[in-house]
Amino acid sequence: MNVARFLVLGAVLLFFPGLAAADANPDFNRSLAQGYAEIAKFAVAKLHDQSGQSYFQNKSDRAQAQYPVDPEWPTNWNLPRDLQQTMAHDRDVLVQALGRLAAGVDAKTEAIAQVNFDCWVALSSISSLKSESARCRGAFCTAIDQLRP
Numbered sequence: 001m002n003v004a005r006f007l008v009l010g011a012v013l014l015f016f017p018g019l020a021a022a023d024a025n026p027d028f029n030r031s032l033a034q035g036y037a038e039i040a041k042f043a044v045a046k047l048h049d050q051s052g053q054s055y056f057q058n059k060s061d062r063a064q065a066q067y068p069v070d071p072e073w074p075t076n077w078n079l080p081r082d083l084q085q086t087m088a089h090d091r092d093v094l095v096q097a098l099g100r101l102a103a104g105v106d107a108k109t110e111a112i113a114q115v116n117f118d119c120w121v122a123l124s125s126i127s128s129l130k131s132e133s134a135r136c137r138g139a140f141c142t143a144i145d146q147l148r149p
Helices: 003-015 026-045 050-064 081-099 107-124 127-147
Strands: none
Touching: 026 050, 026 107, 050 107, 081 107, 081 127, 107 127
């Protein structure tokens, strides 16, 4: 890596501390990366969806590099309004649970919750994948229940 590129990267990390890898939980991000990689494989193997594979592989790569990866925003997907509202509420619950990660909450269960939330959101946008979407929501709800104080 040349020095100029390194200095630019360093400046970005100074001005945007949320991007700093040191802030990440390695166990959480390792589990998150694995889960997103599995969604990426599903997208290409079962759906033949190269863009879906690329999207979730990118999330996996970011998590693997110990960068923060936010849960999906349901409003960014083509979903019925009432479903978006339900998902937005569940996203708020997830974000609150993720906030307890630093307090010693099970990192793997946190990652399972986030990956399955994102899976639920993404697959809900494809009408032929209702059963797969429902499985993702079920896994999300089970993980959230395990994380409740």
